[in-house]
Amino acid sequence: MAMAEAYEPSKVVNLHQRLEPGHPRGGELLQAVRDMATRRLQQLLGQMFEHVDDALFDLAEKAENNAAQMHYFDGMREVRRRRLAIERSYLSQVTRMLGPMPVAPRATTAPSASGELSLVADDELEESLAVTSMASKNEARLAQELHALNQRLGVICGGIKLDESNSPLAPAALAEAFRQAMGELEADVRVKLLIYKLFDRYVMAGLDALYPEINAELMRAGVLPQFRQGARHAAPEHAAAGAASAVAAGGQDAGAAEDVLETLSQLFNARRGRAPTAPPPAAAAPAPSVHELLGALSVLQSQLADHASPVPASTGAQQSAADAAALKSLLMSQLGALRGARPSAMAGMDEDTIDLVGMLFEFILADDTLPPTMQALLARLQIPYLKAALLDRRLFAQRQHPARRLLDMLAELAKGWSPEADRDHRVFDRVKSVVERLLHDFDDDLGLFERLCGELAAFQETLRRRAELAEQRVAEATHGRERLELARRRAAREILDRIGGRALPPLVHGVLARAWANYLVLTLLRQGEDSLEFSEALRFVDEFIASTLPVRDAESRQTLRQLMPRIERSLRRGLASVAFQESDIERLLAQLTGYYRERLGEAPAQAASSMEGPLPIPDSIQPIVEQEAPALQAEREAATAPPPEIPQLEQVYALKPGTWLEFCPTGAPAERAKLSWISPMSGRYLFVNRRGLKVADYAPHELAAALAAGSARVLPAEPLFDRALDAIVDRLSQPPGTPAA
DSSP states (O other), X not given: XXXXXXXXTTTOOOBSSOOOTTOHHHHHHHXXXXXXXXXXXXXXXXXXXXXXXHHHHHHHHTOSSHHHHXXXXXXXXXXXXXXXXXXXXXXXHHHHHTSSSOOOOOOSSOOOTTSOXXXXXXXXXHHHHHHHHHHHHHHHHTHHHHHHHHHHHHHHTTSOOOOTTTOTTSHHHHHHXXXXXXXXXXXXXXXXXXXXXXXXIIIGGGHHHHHHHHHHHHHHTTXXXXXXXXXXXXXXXXXXXXXXXXXXXXXXXXXXXXXXXXXXXXXXXXXXXXXXXXXXXXXXXXXXXXXXXXXXXXXXXXHHHTTOOXXXXXXXXXXXXXXXXXXXXXXXXXXXXXXXXXXXXXXXXXXXXHHHHHHHHHHHHHOTTSOHHHHHHHHTTHHHHHHXXXXXXXXXXXXXXXXXXXXXXXXXXXXXXXXXXXXXXXXXXXXXXXXXXXXXXXXXXXXXXXXXXXXXXXXXXXXXXXXXXXXXXXXXXXXXXXXXXXXXXXXXXXXXXXHTTOOOOHHHHHIIIIXXXXXXXXXXXXXXXXXXXXXXXXXXXXXXXXXXXXXXSHHHHXXXXXXXXXXXXXXXHHHHHTTOOHHHHHHHHHHHHHHHHHHTTSSOGGGGGGGGSOOOOXXXXXXXXXXXXXXXXXXXXXXXXXXXXXXXXXXXXXXXXXXXXXXXXTTSOOEEEEEEEEOTTTOOEEEEOTTSOEEXXXXXXXXXXXXXXXXXXXXXXXXHHHHHHHHHHHHHHSOTTOXXX
């Protein structure tokens, strides 16, 4: 229904209060609003998608590596494939929201009004930040028009109360609906975040025209024509919750820094029970400035760098919490020494920054992803990082902040460290060097973090190249052993299946089980199972076994005579390829000829006794059938037995190369290893240490059993800083007095 019909003179009614629910007039007006909104949003969405390819292509050109570039190109293909599904899903949700009883979509990860935060996966938190940020920004920008629109929608929907939190056309509702529609898209989070930015730029910006348009049409239809628009600000709880999502996600925007710290300040205030804006007593000494704090910290840093740390050596998270309190007390004392009088308190934001950095290093000392030796080393960085946070509050709001990247790089390097894998102390010395550089050299030049990042990245690349070569050799050697093992198993299976339950003469059985089994293995490795050579080698096995069948009539004698020359040719060619000497081949063939002539009645029976003589087989020939028979029997039993029910199998199958695990076998020191390679032949998982040397290899069910028993565990792949922020926000969101987890 067109809006023009809604305000025909015969239908104009001065609607100052409300229409009763179910009134046909309200349904007509709501349908008109629905048509206008979906039509305009569809246009805006189309404009947005027209710019996605160009934006992704630009990012791909600027990508830092090939893997990142492929993420963007894959994203371009996925967006083209799923565009219509996203548009349909989005417009369908908008239509549903503007139904007979308008409702806004429920945000799946938004924090509650009580301030509790729902911590979910990092990618979801990134999306939550994007949605919350664009909603908050546009609600403030469009407050007047949105307030008027909510009042008019409330009138035509039976007098329900609509505001920013439940209005179906509010930026939060429209952004959340788009987020749910983006569930149709399977793409890297970086691609999704770009699309959210474009949605903000094209669709949310288009609300400037949509709101006034709907308001004007409803006014012409007689809905609150005299209503005066008045700006309304978003509820403080809503704004705080949105910024808290940014904290949990470790926000990306530089402009979010103050919002992040402000929200953390609110959380700290709630825990401490202090008034956020309470002024200090008139007689109190003024709070120290940031410049004074940095001066006092530099003195303490100098003491720590000289190994005369005023703070006790930390031994764990609880000790670290005590150390943080001791550091704050020492800092106040040092401030008193510098200014001549100890200040009674710090500025709230500065105190919160100090506590936040303290909690960050508490997490480091509680995080068993890091080996204890590395935990103690990184814990010495608390004062330099506190100075960095005071100098630049964006540290907690930007993932690409140099200080944050440096700590993540150090933690990633430390994660795979062990004394066994670092016998030359190369990694330990490098981490220690970075720590010492910061302790001795960092004053107020934040560029030092960027320079150290560059140096550490070059060091990591050198390690990676060296380890990559070692890993390749280990994988190739493992692959070769597996090919040999599978070929031996296949050869033994082919021979045993063909022998069945027959009792062959010792000479024939010996040739098949040892010499010919080795020839089958060699043929499989060189030519492959689909080759003509392998087929002919198997045909020889059939013919050789057939040559031992009873000879009862002229037809069977004729069959044996036809087999004999073919058997001789095959044996000469096959045995020569597995290191038989010509004289040994002739001796074997002479024994076989005597055996066949006796069976044909062409030689005395005693000639058959030569079949019992020793077989001239070189030492290099392995008894493959005898060796592989137990393994084949085990395979058959395993094939008939139900597979073990180990819940961790699903976790094992989800592991990707590059994942780090810690193995803690009983009675042996723990060892950290990276999943390097998954065999395409056997499915076994190969693990190497930081140097690329083999640590272990497991079949999937063996690894699942180790995970279930606790003798192995998967180490987190998320960056240290992200995990620390999640833990800090989770802790601060708990009611005051709740002990730390």
